[in-house]
Amino acid sequence: MDNTILKAKNITKTYPNGVKALDDISFEIKKGEFIVVIGPSGSGKSTLLRSLNKLIDLTSGSVTIDGEEILNKKGKNLRLLRRKMAMIFQHYNLVYRLSVMQNVLHGRLGYMTNINGVFGNYSEEDKLKAIELLNEIELGDHIYNRAGDLSGGQKQRVGIARAIMQDPQIILCDEPIASLDPSSSKIIMDIIFNMAKKRGITCIVNLHQIDVAIKYATRIIGLSKGKIVFNDVAENLDNKTIETIYNTSIDNLMINGALKTM
């Protein structure tokens, strides 16, 4: 039985100013994987992630989610398909004036009728689920606080809860820990990893930190100048590949933790 949850084929993105952010990229992702995408700024990481749920329109290529092509979808069909892919952002992308509870419940909007969503008519079942989730990630004391009043780490936890509420098959994480301190970073990565594992959700995460990538990833994809230069399990990531990805000697890179040298 085909276990592929996401298939990207020959995707290319050329910006109007001529910059080729993604150059004929293809890859497959199987259900349950924890993929980490690494690469320098400008390598196309963010463009790649955002093109998977059509936040960015691709110049050419195809992206299939659970067998369904997403790039030609519009309006209602697009929204229905987007439900399957939750997203966590570097800057959290919450509605700061609303409560934590309201922000988490936003994850259900894709499943509600237009009117119910507009007036925030969430079912009691959904509300209970939200509270359970918030307790699980230790935000139970903050459910009625304004989202804007929380710390960075707490805001990201709200973002994760919102993503989980969507009952997604895939979670896309665009540099989820880039704005967080080392302690919050570990908490967030652990939460994402464990929640995904528990619920059988596939994850695709953009990261700057190679050591974090190696620690959590089942597979690492290395991007450089819009092309894939590495697509293998974390153990096989060696210094030479890293140098290719970042286009500089390993001495010029700030990497923590031990790496396998070849």
Add this chain to the structure above:
Amino acid sequence: MLKINKISIINQREKKLFTYFGIVVLVLFVGATYLTKFNPLEVLLNSNEVWKFIIKDFLPPTLTKPVGIFDAIFITICLAISSTFIAGIFAIITAMFGSEYISPFPKVSKIIRGVATFLRNIPPLVWAFILFSSLGIGTGVGFVALVISTFAFMTRAFIESIDEVSKDSTEGLLVVGATFSQRVFQGIIPSCMQDFISWFLYCIEVNIRASTIVGMVGGGGIGLVLFSYLKSFKYQTAAGIILIISATIIGVDLLTGFLRKKVMENE
């Protein structure tokens, strides 16, 4: 002896640009003064005429029929508040389509923005003239003039608020699969409500003054009353009315200023 140059603190090129700009402005000013034969010092030179008029004709201010005047003030205030309200409702709706991040028709948003920017530069007085010439004078027409000018201003202000405040949160709602209305009511409105209310109060303040002026050219209210007293040379009563108008405007300014502070404080 060593000549020490003073160290510059801005880019040399910028400094040159500023100097040239200053010279051009000066030349334009002198040229304009000469060509229009308007001497800006004339006001100062002939100020004793102005003072004579003020002391002899305007003062002391009197009010012989206060009742009619308070009716007129009431009309003016109502004009200001109601026009701001109506304009505000239209502006919020239009702004949703005018902001390129949230608009379901991003291409149209540029047009809406452009039109709003163009329209908002037309003062309410000009709108009043246009409408009075075509539709005749009256409170209703004055009301429409105020609505149009306020609407243009508010649309532009709201669009800027929306763009500034809700770009991130809108993206968050986009990926959960929310519809346009859901994104608006669950994202934009909560995020921008404070700004909207603040702009709304600001426009009421502006419109009290605009309403007086529009009133003068035919919109009714206290502006028209003032105008008719001036035209019939009843300067002392006119002075009294001017004082009342000033008091009203100051009162509204203080009230809206206080409310705006309260709204912004409620973080």
